[in-house]
Each structure stands twice: as C-alpha cells, then as structure tokens.
Amino acid sequence: MDVTEPATAGRAAALAAPITRRRLLAAGAGAALALGDARRAGARPLWDDDEMAQYAALRRGGAGLAPAAPVSATPLSAALARSELEAPSFSDVARVEPWDALLFLAGRDPRHPGGSVDSIMGFSPANILETMDTVVMDSVQANRGNAAMGTLYALIAAQVLEALLAVYGDAPVLLALDAGHGGRQGVFFDPGSNGTEYLHTRRTGEAIEAAAAEPRYGAITVRRVFNDAIGDDFLLPPPEDRKGAAALTLRLTRAAMLAHEADAWNRAYPEAAVALHLLSVHYNAGSGGILVLHQGASVATDVLGRSVTYARAYVNAARPALNRSGLLPYQLALALGSGLSDDRLLYEPAFRLNRVNPYTGVDRTSFPRRYALLETSLLQRDYALGALIYHRLV
Ligand SMILES: [Zn+2]
Numbered sequence: 001m002d003v004t005e006p007a008t009a010g011r012a013a014a015l016a017a018p019i020t021r022r023r024l025l026a027a028g029a030g031a032a033l034a035l036g037d038a039r040r041a042g043a044r045p046l047w048d049d050d051e052m053a054q055y056a057a058l059r060r061g062g063a064g065l066a067p068a069a070p071v072s073a074t075p076l077s078a079a080l081a082r083s084e085l086e087a088p089s090f091s092d093v094a095r096v097e098p099w100d101a102l103l104f105l106a107g108r109d110p111r112h113p114g115g116s117v118d119s120i121m122g123f124s125p126a127n128i129l130e131t132m133d134t135v136v137m138d139s140v141q142a143n144r145g146n147a148a149m150g151t152l153y154a155l156i157a158a159q160v161l162e163a164l165l166a167v168y169g170d171a172p173v174l175l176a177l178d179a180g181h182g183g184r185q186g187v188f189f190d191p192g193s194n195g196t197e198y199l200h201t202r203r204t205g206e207a208i209e210a211a212a213a214e215p216r217y218g219a220i221t222v223r224r225v226f227n228d229a230i231g232d233d234f235l236l237p238p239p240e241d242r243k244g245a246a247a248l249t250l251r252l253t254r255a256a257m258l259a260h261e262a263d264a265w266n267r268a269y270p271e272a273a274v275a276l277h278l279l280s281v282h283y284n285a286g287s288g289g290i291l292v293l294h295q296g297a298s299v300a301t302d303v304l305g306r307s308v309t310y311a312r313a314y315v316n317a318a319r320p321a322l323n324r325s326g327l328l329p330y331q332l333a334l335a336l337g338s339g340l341s342d343d344r345l346l347y348e349p350a351f352r353l354n355r356v357n358p359y360t361g362v363d364r365t366s367f368p369r370r371y372a373l374l375e376t377s378l379l380q381r382d383y384a385l386g387a388l389i390y391h392r393l394v
Pocket residue numbers: 180181192193197282283
C-alpha cells in the first residue's frame with residue numbers, strides 16, 4: 001500500500017500500521033493471533049496486536065483500546081452435541097474495528113480470506129424488526145415501570161427466537177444480531193426515534209441473548225454485530241464522511257465475516273450445516289402497529305424465501321402475543337396493512353449526497369434506495385468501495 005499521500009500525522013500513522021502488521025503476518029506472527037472465541041476465559045480481541053492497538057488508539061484520540069463488548073454465552077447446539085462433532089466456534093465479530101473491516105472488504109484479512117465489497121451483499125437471509133412504535137415502548141416505561149418493560153423485552157425476545165425456530169426447525173442457526181442506532185459517543189451516536197429507540201433496541205438485544213441460553217433455543221448461537229464501544233468512522237474527509245453509512249458498513253461487514261466462518265464450517269461439516277440469519281432490531285415512528293422488513297428480489301431465491309418466511313412468522317405470532325399481554329396502551333395493527341414491507345426505503349434519508357462518489361466515479365442517484373441491513377443496498381456497497389479506494393486498499 002502506498003502511504004505517500006499527504007495527510008495528517010494521525011492518518012499517515014494509521015495508514016502505516018497495517019503494513020507493519022502485514023509484515024508480521026508474513027513472518028508467521030499471525031499464528032499468535034487469538035480468535036475471538038467467546039467461550040474462552042480471557043480471550044483476546046481479534047487482531048489485538050500492538051499495531052492495531054496503536055491504530056485503534058489513534059482512532060480514538062489516544063484513548064487506548066476500548067473495553068470489549070459484553071460477551072454473550074455461546075449456547076452449544078444440541079444437534080451438534082448429539083453428533084459428537086466439535087461445535088463451530090464463531091468469532092466475537094463485535095470487536096472488529098473499522099480498519100479490520102476494510103481489510104476484510106479488501107480481501108486482506110488472513111482470518112477471512114477472499115473478502116470483497118460484494119461480501120456484504122445478499123450473503124444471508126435478513127430482516128429488520130419494527131415491532132411497534134418507540135412511543136409505545138416509552139409509554140409502557142412511563143406508566144408501568146421497569147418490571148413491565150422487562151416482561152415486554154422478554155416477550156419480544158422469545159418471539160424473535162420462536163420465529164427462527166419456525167424457519168429453521170432444529171437446525172443450527174447463527175444469529176447475527178444488530179441493535180439499531182446507538183454508537184460511540186463523540187464519534188457517531190444516533191439515538192433513533194423519540195430519542196430512546198437505541199435504548200429499547202439494546203435492552204431487546206440483551207433479552208434475546210438471555211433467552212437464547214434456554215434449552216429450547218439451544219440450536220441458536222447469537223453474535224452481536226453492533227458495538228457502542230467502537231467508533232463508526234472510516235476517516236473519509238467531509239462531505240464523504242457519512243458516519244451513519246460507516247456504522248451500517250461496519251455492522252454488515254461483521255455479519256459477512258460470520259457468513260465466511262459459517263461457509264467454512266459448512267464445507268467441512270455439511271451434515272451439521274449452520275444457517276446464518278441477520279436480524280436488525282428497531283422500533284418505529286408513526287406506524288401504529290407491527291412491521292417487519294424483508295429482503296427483495298435482488299437476493300437469491302432461497303435467501304428471499306427464508307427472509308419472507310421469517311417476517312411472516314414473526315408478525316403472525318408476535319402481534320397477538322403482544323396484544324394479549326395487557327401491557328400495551330392500544331392493540332397493535334398491521335402497519336401498511338400487511339405488517340410486511342420489502343427492502344425499499346420507506347422514508348427519504350436525512351442526509352444529502354453529492355451526485356457522484358468522488359472515489360468510485362459512480363452517479364449515486366442511479367441506485368435504488370434500499371435498506372443496508374437487508375444486504376441489498378448498492379449505495380452501501382458503493383460507499384464501502386469508495387472507502388477502500390480512498391485508503392488505497394484496492
Ligand atoms: Zn430504527
């Protein structure tokens with residue numbers, strides 16, 4: 001990689017770090033890099049070598065390595081335990097930093113070789129859950145308090161996992177879990193709707209992780225793809241430095257890394273194949289009901305089928321369960337009439353784009369507006385490619 005581009009000292013140093021690291025890898029030091037195995041006590045973060053720590057510190061203004069994300073327990077798949085196979089060990093990808101993500105997308109990640117910007121497109125079934133409006137969650141909090149909220153989060157979490165069982169049965173499932181919005185304060189932070197959506201998505205994510213430890217959900221392994229301790233920033237200069245896009249790229253890339261690991265496992269053990277499913281937890285604004293977004297026609301037929309099946313299963317079971325709970329101020333309707341919507345954006349984004357991406361030369365107005373976390377946004381792919389070109393990684 002060429003590092004002759006004039007830059008601030010910070011960025012020049014940041015750009016230089018991976019070169020040193022690659023030399024170390026070439027010298028065999030890569031063998032010492034620990035995998036992010038969540039079950040191993042004292043496990044080290046992915047790629048936690050000195051160079052990356054130095055780079056990470058630069059990215060945080062010298063704050064040093066951020067605390068690792070809470071590591072969820074890894075439920076061993078009952079099916080795998082019965083088969084006496086070694087259970088698959090999926091990385092704690094929540095620890096992946098922006099530079100790690102770019103290396104993966106550039107095909108330069110030794111742990112996940114062969115990556116490219118196309119790796120974040122259509123790699124798994126995916127859904128975005130908009131179970132109800134954030135104001136409804138806030139009203140339950142205000143009127144009924146923490147205990148009712150705990151009940152509500154647990155109810156939603158159980159429905160999230162039940163819908164996975166409806167799609168996959170007893171087969172092992174790797175759930176790439178995104179809690180929408182949030183982010184690292186001081187870098188990029190987005191509270192979501194009503195200023196509280198990010199809180200509800202995080203509490204829901206924690207409830208999903210807790211429920212996944214129950215024997216009924218033993219075939220489901222959860223890995224977070226969000227991490228509020230890591231800043232969403234690829235260090236692009238303004239106006240191209242859209243950190244919201246960086247956040248989505250980073251979460252998508254973490255999920256794509258899981259897809260890479262699942263593929264490797266499935267090639268080795270086809271009789272115990274693991275299915276990856278990406279879920280992004282959100283709450284809505286002004287919908288009056290439940291809504292689940294599913295993928296569109298641009299993904300493979302089997303992927304689309306699972307995404308639509310999941311969406312239907314969740315809406316059909318979660319809505320009556322929530323309406324029966326007695327916790328909500330009104331009965332949830334089916335938003336948009338069906339409770340379902342595909343990957344086309346339902347709103348006009350708040351940001352404005354320059355027409356042409358200066359790094360890829362592409363006219364961005366030509367892209368259909370689609371939800372990034374449904375793995376079908378060409379605009380998102382173009383953003384990621386632009387970041388790679390800017391950093392001279394491709
Ligand atoms: Zn949201």
